[in-house]
Amino acid sequence: MNNEDSSLKGYLHLLQPQLLIWIFLTYSIGSALVYFQGGKLEWGNIILGSLLAIFLVLMQSYLSAFYDHPDSPTCGLHRDDERYQLLKRLDRQTLLVVALTLLTAGAVVTVLLTIRHGLNLPAVLILGIAFLITFFSASPPVRLEKSGYGEIVEAILVCNLVPALGFLMNDSNLHVLLVMITLPLTLVYLAYKVVLSLETFAFDSTHKVQSLAVRLDWKKAMQAHNYLIMTAFLFLGIFSLIGQPWSITWPILLTIPVGIYQVVQMLGIISGAPTRWKVLKLTASGLFVIMAYLISFTLWIK
Numbered sequence: 284m285n286n287e288d289s290s291l292k293g294y295l296h297l298l299q300p301q302l303l304i305w306i307f308l309t310y311s312i313g314s315a316l317v318y319f320q321g322g323k324l325e326w327g328n329i330i331l332g333s334l335l336a337i338f339l340v341l342m343q344s345y346l347s348a349f350y351d352h353p354d355s356p357t358c359g360l361h362r363d364d365e366r367y368q369l370l371k372r373l374d375r376q377t378l379l380v381v382a383l384t385l386l387t388a389g390a391v392v393t394v395l396l397t398i399r400h401g402l403n404l405p406a407v408l409i410l411g412i413a414f415l416i417t418f419f420s421a422s423p424p425v426r427l428e429k430s431g432y433g434e435i436v437e438a439i440l441v442c443n444l445v446p447a448l449g450f451l452m453n454d455s456n457l458h459v460l461l462v463m464i465t466l467p468l469t470l471v472y473l474a475y476k477v478v479l480s481l482e483t484f485a486f487d488s489t490h491k492v493q494s495l496a497v498r499l500d501w502k503k504a505m506q507a508h509n510y511l512i513m514t515a516f517l518f519l520g521i522f523s524l525i526g527q528p529w530s531i532t533w534p535i536l537l538t539i540p541v542g543i544y545q546v547v548q549m550l551g552i553i554s555g556a557p558t559r560w561k562v563l564k565l566t567a568s569g570l571f572v573i574m575a576y577l578i579s580f581t582l583w584i585k
Contacts, residue, residue: 313449315582328401347421431498434476
């Protein structure tokens with residue numbers, strides 16, 4: 284019974300509930316922008332589109348676990364890796380079945396959207412790019428998530444492609460304002476992923492795990508983190524001068540103190556201060572969530 288409970292927890296762990304919540308949050312930004320511009324919302328399309336995004340992310344998670352499984356010839360995990368210990372308790376074929384089931388569910392949803400005339404050419408292109416990213420992030424020989432660029436790819440998926448999909452479920456043409464409000468969010472999300480890769484830097488660098496921090500090196504990764512935060516707010520200021528409505532801009536500016544605190548923490552680590560990973564991760568994730576929430580909330584209340 285204990286083994287069954289352990290296996291169930293392992294399968295549930297692969298659901299990545301935090302990431303799924305964030306997918307819903309960024310997806311809502313696209314739909315909210317349509318509402319902000321006075322467009323008509325088709326809630327059936329919105330719900331089906333959100334399911335597509337969720338199925339793609341989950342498919343990647345379970346497909347990656349299938350190829351990372353200790354019984355897989357493509358497994359590159361070290362025995363000391365927590366993920367190795369997690370996957371060892373799971374059945375490899377079950378992981379593949381779940382991944383294929385999610386892929387099939389995504390295909391069914393796509394057909395339903397086609398029947399409802401909810402898919403236009405830009406939506407098909409965005410959906411195709413999202414599928415290629417999720418599939419090749421998990422599948423050999425590419426395995427983008429293992430290349431050291433997985434964090435960048437994930438940031439583009441979560442903060443750019445998902446909101447674009449949400450927007451295109453109700454509009455046939457992408458709007459430049461969507462780029463303006465999601466680009467700073469992408470940089471903030473990438474800074475969060477840098478924090479996560481820095482926490483595991485010692486293990487990753489000694490066990491040949493390619494993460495963004497390992498590829499950049501310790502000090503350069505910390506500097507890149509700070510540049511990402513500062514550039515995000517710089518873009519926010521520039522976009523407000525070239526057409527982004529002030530009603531959208533000023534609520535996002537409320538996150539500046541959180542961003543400053545995050546940069547100060549990283550500067551402290553560079554100077555040799557004790558590293559408080561829990562606080563830093565909470566700050567980094569908090570900045571992303573608060574910024575995404577403020578964008579979505581502001582658009583919905585217009």
